[in-house]
Amino acid sequence: MTQSTTDTADSSPLPSPEERRRLREAQSLSEEQVAAAMGVTPATVRAWESGRTSPRGRKREAYAKLIGSAGTGGTGARGASESTPPGAHGKRADLTKPSSSPAPAATPEGTSAGTAETARADEPPTTDRPDAPVPALTPAEAFDALYVKNAAALFRQTFLLTGRRSLSREAVERAFEQAWQRWPEVAVDRDPAGWVRAAAYEYAVSPWHRLRRAHRHPDPPPAAPGARALLDALLDLPPSYRRTLLLYDGVGLDLPETAAETEASTPAAASRLMNARAAVAEQVPELAEPSSPTGQSALLHEQLGALALTQPVAAMPAARAIRDGSEHKARLWTRAALALTALIVGIALITTVTSPVRYGNPPAEQVGGASPRSGPQKLTPQDLKLQKKLREELVRGPARLVPELR
Numbered sequence: 444m445t446q447s448t449t450d451t452a453d454s455s456p457l458p459s460p461e462e463r464r465r466l467r468e469a470q471s472l473s474e475e476q477v478a479a480a481m482g483v484t485p486a487t488v489r490a491w492e493s494g495r496t497s498p499r500g501r502k503r504e505a506y507a508k509l510i511g512s513a514g515t516g517g518t519g520a521r522g523a524s525e526s527t528p529p530g531a532h533g534k535r536a537d538l539t540k541p542s543s544s545p546a547p548a549a550t551p552e553g554t555s556a557g558t559a560e561t562a563r564a565d566e567p568p569t570t571d572r573p574d575a576p577v578p579a580l581t582p583a584e585a586f587d588a589l590y591v592k593n594a595a596a597l598f599r600q601t602f603l604l605t606g607r608r609s610l611s612r613e614a615v616e617r618a619f620e621q622a623w624q625r626w627p628e629v630a631v632d633r634d635p636a637g638w639v640r641a642a643a644y645e646y647a648v649s650p651w652h653r654l655r656r657a658h659r660h661p662d663p664p665p666a667a668p669g670a671r672a673l674l675d676a677l678l679d680l681p682p683s684y685r686r687t688l689l690l691y692d693g694v695g696l697d698l699p700e701t702a703a704e705t706e707a708s709t710p711a712a713a714s715r716l717m718n719a720r721a722a723v724a725e726q727v728p729e730l731a732e733p734s735s736p737t738g739q740s741a742l743l744h745e746q747l748g749a750l751a752l753t754q755p756v757a758a759m760p761a762a763r764a765i766r767d768g769s770e771h772k773a774r775l776w777t778r779a780a781l782a783l784t785a786l787i788v789g790i791a792l793i794t795t796v797t798s799p800v801r802y803g804n805p806p807a808e809q810v811g812g813a814s815p816r817s818g819p820q821k822l823t824p825q826d827l828k829l830q831k832k833l834r835e836e837l838v839r840g841p842a843r844l845v846p847e848l849r
Contacts, residue, residue, distance in 0.1 A: 457507060460494035466510040467492070480509055582626055587762035590619055593636045594759050599751035600640070601647045603689055606661035606678050610652060612757045618643035620769035640694075641704050648682040665753045669727070673750050676726040683707070684719040691716055692743040693751075 457463065467477060474485040481488070481502060490496045491506070498506045580588070594615055601611035618639045622629045632638050652658040661678060664671040677685055683705060690701045691712075702712035720739060724731035730746065733739040760768075822830070 457497060457503065460492050463510060464492040470511060472510075477506075477509060481506060582630065583763075583766065585630060586619075586623055586626060586766065589622075589635055589639070590762040590765060593639065594619070595756045597636075597640060597643055598756050598759065599754060600689060600694065601643055602754050603674075603677060603693065603747060603751060604644060604647050604682075604685060605658075606664075606674060607658055608662055608754065608757055610647060610658045612759065614643045614647040616760065616765060616768075617646050619765050620772065623766050623769040624773055637704070644686055644704075648686060650682075665750070667753070669729075669746075670750050670753050672727050673723070673746055676723040679726070680719055680722060684715045684722070687712055687715040688719040688723070688743075689747070692720075692740050693747040695744065 458466065467474075474488045478485045478488045481498070483502075487496070491498060497503070597615050597618070598611050601614050602608060605611055605614075621642050622635070622639050629635050629638050664674055677688070680688065687701055687705055687707075690696045690704060691698065696704070698712060698716075699709055701716075702709045705712060705715075707715070720730070720736075720743070723743070724739075727746075730739060730742055733742055
């Protein structure tokens with residue numbers, strides 16, 4: 444991500460956006476604490492750390508002192524670029540961020556492609572003045588911006604999970620439809636794009652797709668031998684291992700975030716990641732060349748980004764079509780639920796009306812040909828005497844009866 448042009452216009456140079464976040468986290472400062480100290484909103488701090496905006500004037504100097512970059516002369520940005528593995532910056536944007544030219548079909552109505560590209564759906568518009576009014580987006584506008592920003596990148600990620608273009612497109616559409624149905628929940632989520640990504644991944648790796656003829660076999664592999672070998676190695680992994688590898692080495696999530704999204708513990712996610720890397724390295728020997736896990740992760744990230752770019756983005760429907768389709772399906776399910784409820788109530792009423800009011804016993808009738816009554820024989824005088832003796836002995840106490848010899 445490029446540094447804002449305002450960095451060169453002001454007197455206090457700032458490090459790169461990635462270094463700003465690293466410096467803040469190194470001092471154990473949260474976004475809310477920095478926002479309170481600077482007199483801005485947490486969304487403004489996130490905008491500074493993402494590179495979309497930069498502080499100006501006195502706020503710029505105060506922000507540089509707060510994160511500990513004052514007096515470095517911009518060396519923080521240079522240090523960040525030196526500590527980042529080669530090839531990590533350019534390819535990371537291929538998987539986690541939208542392409543520079545999204546499909547025209549995905550542009551919301553009344554908004555140009557460039558405007559919708561730069562809009563943020565997960566954060567409100569930011570401003571350096573805390574008392575300035577923040578223009579609010581309607582739910583439809585916020586959803587359209589989220590869709591345009593992430594649909595293309597999410598399609599490429601899902602293709603690496605499945606190897607099927609049609610299934611990837613279906614998973615992305617279904618995930619955004621679910622997001623619109625539950626938009627009040629998604630809108631206040633800390634990472635709306637992550638919410639949609641988790642829904643798309645969950646649908647894409649569902650084993651039920653094997654029963655569908657259209658998704659039973661993967662699409663033809665890429666023509667390049669290296670890309671073909673990497674894709675085959677990914678598809679040979681179990682779905683949970685494949686998803687963990689893509690989230691950590693492809694998307695760039697931390698290990699706890701990867702574990703949370705895959706619904707696993709952190710040690711389990713680490714074990715899956717190491718086993719997945721080893722299995723992929725067996726089929727792609729060049730991935731085993733880096734001696735350190737950091738170097739292997741950087742190389743995997745670069746290779747996954749290049750593999751994702753080999754697949755052109757499918758023609759995605761417009762954001763409004765996604766919203767209309769989601770609302771249409773919601774209405775269908777509501778009508779189906781009401782119809783089923785009405786059917787159950789109707790069956791219950793019919794049963795109540797047609798059933799007899801009273802239940803009684805039929806009149807007694809003499810039954811002939813039945814066998815004579817049988818049962819225990821009548822007790823003899825000796826049996827009665829023994830029974831009486833047993834009862835008397837039991838009343839006296841728990842002593843055991845001893846037979847008498849005569």
